[in-house]
Amino acid sequence: MTKIFAHRGSAGTYPENTMISFKEATHVGADGIELDVQLTKDGTVVVIHDETVDRTTDGKGWVKDFTYRQLRRLNANYKFKQYGSCPIPTLEEVLEWGKETSLLFNIELKNSLIFYEGLEEKTIELVRFFGMEDRVIFSSFNHESMATCHQLAPAIETALLYMEKLHKPWQYAKTLHASALHPYHPTVDRYFVEMAHRHQLSVRPFTINKEEQMKKMFADGVDGIFTDFPEKAIRLRDQ
Ligand code: G3P
Numbered sequence: 001m002t003k004i005f006a007h008r009g010s011a012g013t014y015p016e017n018t019m020i021s022f023k024e025a026t027h028v029g030a031d032g033i034e035l036d037v038q039l040t041k042d043g044t045v046v047v048i049h050d051e052t053v054d055r056t057t058d059g060k061g062w063v064k065d066f067t068y069r070q071l072r073r074l075n076a077n078y079k080f081k082q083y084g085s086c087p088i089p090t091l092e093e094v095l096e097w098g099k100e101t102s103l104l105f106n107i108e109l110k111n112s113l114i115f116y117e118g119l120e121e122k123t124i125e126l127v128r129f130f131g132m133e134d135r136v137i138f139s140s141f142n143h144e145s146m147a148t149c150h151q152l153a154p155a156i157e158t159a160l161l162y163m164e165k166l167h168k169p170w171q172y173a174k175t176l177h178a179s180a181l182h183p184y185h186p187t188v189d190r191y192f193v194e195m196a197h198r199h200q201l202s203v204r205p206f207t208i209n210k211e212e213q214m215k216k217m218f219a220d221g222v223d224g225i226f227t228d229f230p231e232k233a234i235r236l237r238d239q
Pocket residue numbers: 007034036049108139161182206207226
């Protein structure tokens with residue numbers, strides 16, 4: 001059965017990448033959550049999508065230029081003001097809460113635009129600290145970073161994120177020891193899924209918010225989807 005991952009938590013109805021958004025994913029029965037990680041100036045792994053805080057918080061500037069103390073003062077409730085104070089969480093905070101749930105965790109390393117020295121090591125250290133290696137999937141648009149993660153922590157699954165239609169991505173993925181493809185959904189069809197599965201690769205397309213897209217992905221036999229509306233996806237999948 002296709003697993004439903006709540007994208008940035010339940011970003012369609014709650015402030016993305018915040019604790020309230022992740023908790024909502026458990027309430028609606030999602031199989032997993034997806035979250036984005038970056039490093040602060042003082043080396044804390046924080047959960048935020050953009051490289052700047054401008055879009056999602058009441059602050060301005062690059063994530064890399066804030067200490068965690070400074071970042072923590074910002075409110076990430078930008079789109080859903082009714083939820084009051086929603087600080088940017090640390091990865092540690094999310095995993096500490098998450099280890100008591102049955103969720104899977106797709107941790108996307110946001111290191112395509114900015115090179116964060118030590119992001120892979122620090123992220124792996126936290127996953128190991130909480131003993132969650134078998135419930136975590138690392139992903140990134142930076143495929144070199146995924147190769148590094150595999151080398152440092154072969155027990156943790158790695159997945160390649162990409163937008164464009166690649167030539168035989170199942171062969172490419174094997175060269176990087178990735179265990180899954182996370183493609184932009186229009187590049188996926190039934191043949192694609194069959195070929196990936198033949199190469200022992202999981203397929204989890206992003207980001208699928210419309211009902212017709214969800215139905216197509218379920219019919220194509222994908223292993224997981226990322227959606228801002230997990231409740232809707234679960235209803236459609238289970239009906
Ligand atoms: O992991 C799927 C998806 O999150 C990738 O795109 O930009 O939403 O992080 P983005």
